[in-house]
Amino acid sequence: MKNILPFFTILAIAVTIPSVSASTRTSVFTPYSESFENQTYSGPEWEVIKLSGELPTVHLVNYEPNTGLYAASVRDKGFLVVENDHAGEVILATPAITVTEGMGDALFEWFYFRNSHITLQGVSQWNNEKWEPDYDLNDWGSDDMAPGWTSISxxxxxxxxxxxxxxxxxxxxxxxxxxxxxxxxxxxxxKLTPKYDFGLLRPYISPSPQPGHEMTVAVEVGAFGQLTSTNYKVIAQLDGVQIWESTSPDRGPWGTRYDHQEFQYTLPEGITLGQHTMTFNLEFAGDYASSEDGNLENNTIEVPFNVTCGFLQPAAKLEKSEEGILTWNIPASGHRFTDDFEYLESFSDGNLYVAYDLHPIYDYDVYIQSYDNHGTLGLYSVIDADGKPTLAAPEWEEALVPNLYHLMACTVADFTLPTESMRAASGNKTLLFWGNADGSPADNWLITPELSGEAQQVTLKMAAADPDSPEKIEILVSTSDKDISSFSLVSTIDIESTDYEDYLLNIPENVRYLALRHISDEGYALLIDDLEYAMKSRDVIGSNIYKDGMKVNDEPIQGTTFAPTEHGNYSVTVVYPEGESAPTPEIEFKGSGISNLSGENYTNIFYLDLFGNRIENPSEGIFIRIANGKATKVIF
Known part of the structure; x- marks a missing residue:
């Protein structure tokens, strides 16, 4: 089918066509349409008005044998044919159409074909006045050698x-x-189409930007309606202060489409933490064919976002001993840290800089625009180097968990929502690296925070989700930075077992970053849990203890032990110079767990108060006794 969509500027032409009275049939109203479906009229019949000579044969068909044409829309199975079987001039006229109230741009559309020796001109008649010429149609719609439909708008x-x-x-x-x-x-x-409408849609800001760091800012300009100017300006303001503008020069007529605007912006070092507002304003100049922006309500978008100091690692491995003493791990203290990923948000995919729209039917996200393939997942940097939408567990698809089919390096799988074939090695959560939905090889990176720099052994547990889909992972190290090009390969591991197995990685000294690169070419999903390593020390002020959501200590405590005395649900946060981390998952304490000293003989004894501070000579009160490596609550 040929498609020609001309824009007509109507000029008064000094040609007079004899006046013919309008049909007395009842008029129809806009929007009007006629497809001649099944070789019938959906409304009043059309009329052939003789101007001179004889009337031609006019009929409705689904197939025209001389041209081989079928209906322009196959499912409608009907179109109108005027035979060139008699000489003369006629007007093929629609029924009378009453234009209903409303402002907008009129749009008249149709499909047609004519043999080359039939001349054709568009005409119209208003309010029973004479027929007037409107446009010459002899330049299109005629190809005797290869007949086909031409669309006119x-x-x-x-x-x-x-x-x-x-x-x-x-x-x-x-x-x-x-x-x-x-x-x-x-x-x-x-029909009358809506007025031209320029508007803003799909704003985007990099998640959780930090002071002094570069962020991606983007918005789309939508042009809705038929034909209009493209002369517009987009201005971005941060908290009311302009930081960027983009001017689009007039490019002539523009139908419905979208224009992407994007820039990089570095947040000031001194910007305050917390909520800020990015405002996008659209200024439109309708300087083509009387175009104008018919809806000004969608020309401004305000986007609140939070400036953060970056991810503050929570405490890990909060546990309760048989005696009721709480212990935890502070990764910044320099000792080995086992990451069980329980503190990470369920089904988070690392906030890759990707925009999505909700699928109109299936209730999951559809990829729209990728701004960057990097993201953060807790302590870790993640990179989706393959840039492909991923697979999903059928059980999670039915439950509509977040981030289904997203572009991602990995996700935080939470098996409190169980699947048939997958589980965590410990707790409820694990890192899950999906295969690509299109079956192409995966290329997904997980990069650790900076390591201690000493030679060390890194341990982790890994499993394949499907026995018929083996997984493969590369172990890489960098002595400089986290750029992909800085990493060198240490080893490649094939994972076939669906049971978690322990893996030990020997990391030499002077290594700053470790990368796990999922590269399965026929995999379904790779599971990684309980990643243990020694990271670079950082400043820590101490820890806060919370009981049923209320802090129980006045000042951050030192050490990593605490002895509850009251029943409740306890959690721990880590206090850094930059702020306080998120709390650990709560752990329930029941009973006092208090022992006394009668009849017990120990060596290598020392005492801590309930906040983990060492006490040389405990007097009256409740204390934690450390004897031969065993912690017990005691009362004097």
Whole structure:
């Protein structure tokens, strides 16, 4: 099918067509359409008006044998044919159409074909006045050697609702010579489209930007309606202060489409932490064919976002001994740290810089725009180097968990929502590296925080989710930075077992970063849990203890032990110079867990108070006794 979409500027032409009275049939109203479905009229019949000579044969068909044409829309199975079987001039006229109230741009559309020796001109008649010429159609719609439909879309006539409340007819003036051939027409419609509308949509800001760091800022400009100017300006303001603008010069007529605007911005070092607002403003200049922006309410978007100091690692491995003493691990203290990933948000995918829209039918996200393939997942940097949407567990698809089919390096799988074939090695959560939905090889990176720099052994547990889909992972190290090009390969590991197995990695000294690179080419999902390593020390002020959500200590405590004395649910946070981490998952304490000293003999004894501070000579009160490596609550 040929498609020609001309824009017509209507000029007054000094040609007079004899006046013919309008049909007395009842008029129809906009929006009007006629597809001649099943070779019938959906409304009033059309009319052939003789101007001179004889009337041609007019009929409705689904197939025209001389041209081989079927209906423009196959499912409608019908179109109108005027035979060139008699010489003369006629007007093929629509029913009378009354333009309903409303402002907008008139749009008249149809499909047609004509043999080359039939001349054709568009005409119209308003309010029973004479027929007037509107446009010459002899430049299109004729190819005797390869007949096909041509689509015509005429916008801007009648202009901006100036015909509202009036009744008119559209027609095709045909000059026939009787030598054979046909004029065919189908899929006719006339409506008032909404005014031109420029608007902003799909704003984007990099998640959790930090002071002094670069962030991606983006928005799309949508042009809705038929044909309009593209002359506009987008301005971005941070907390009311302009930081960027983009001007789009006029590129002529522009139908419905979208224009992407994006820039990089470095947040000031001194910007305060907490919520800020990015405001996008659209300024539109309608300088083409009387275009104007018909809806000003979508020309401003305010986007709140939070400036953070970066991820503050929570305490890990909060545990309760048989005696009721709480212990935990502070990774910044320099000793070995086992990451069980329980503190990470369930089904988080690392906040890759990707925009999505909700699928209109299936209730999951559809990829729209990728701004960057990097993201953060707790302490870790993640990189989706393959840039492909991922697979998903059927059980999670049914439960509509977040981030299904997203572009991601990995996700925090939470098996409190169980699946048939997957589980965590400990607790409820693990890192899950999906295969790609299209079956292409995966290329997903997980990069640790900076390591201690000493030679060390890193341990982790890994399993394949599907026995028929083996997984593969590369172990890489960097002595400089976290750029992919800085890493060198240490080893490649094939994972086939669906049971978690222990793996030990020997990391030499001076290594700053360790990368786990999922590269399965036929995999389904790789599971990684209980990653243990020694990271670089950082400053820690201490820890806060919370009981049922209320802090129980006045100042951050030193050490990593605490002896509860009251029943409740306890959690721990880590206090850094930059702020306080998120709390650990709560652990329930029941009973006092207090022992006394009678009849017990120990060596290598020392005492701590309930906040973990060492006490040389405990007197009256409750204390933690450390004897031969065993912790017990005691009372004096």
């Amino acid at each position: 005429v916008s801007g006539w009648p202009k901006y609702g100036t015909r509202t409340g009036q009744t008119g007819r559209f027609g095709w003036k045909l000059k026939l010579d009787g030598s054979g051939g046909v004029f065919c027409i189908d899929q006719v419609s006339f």
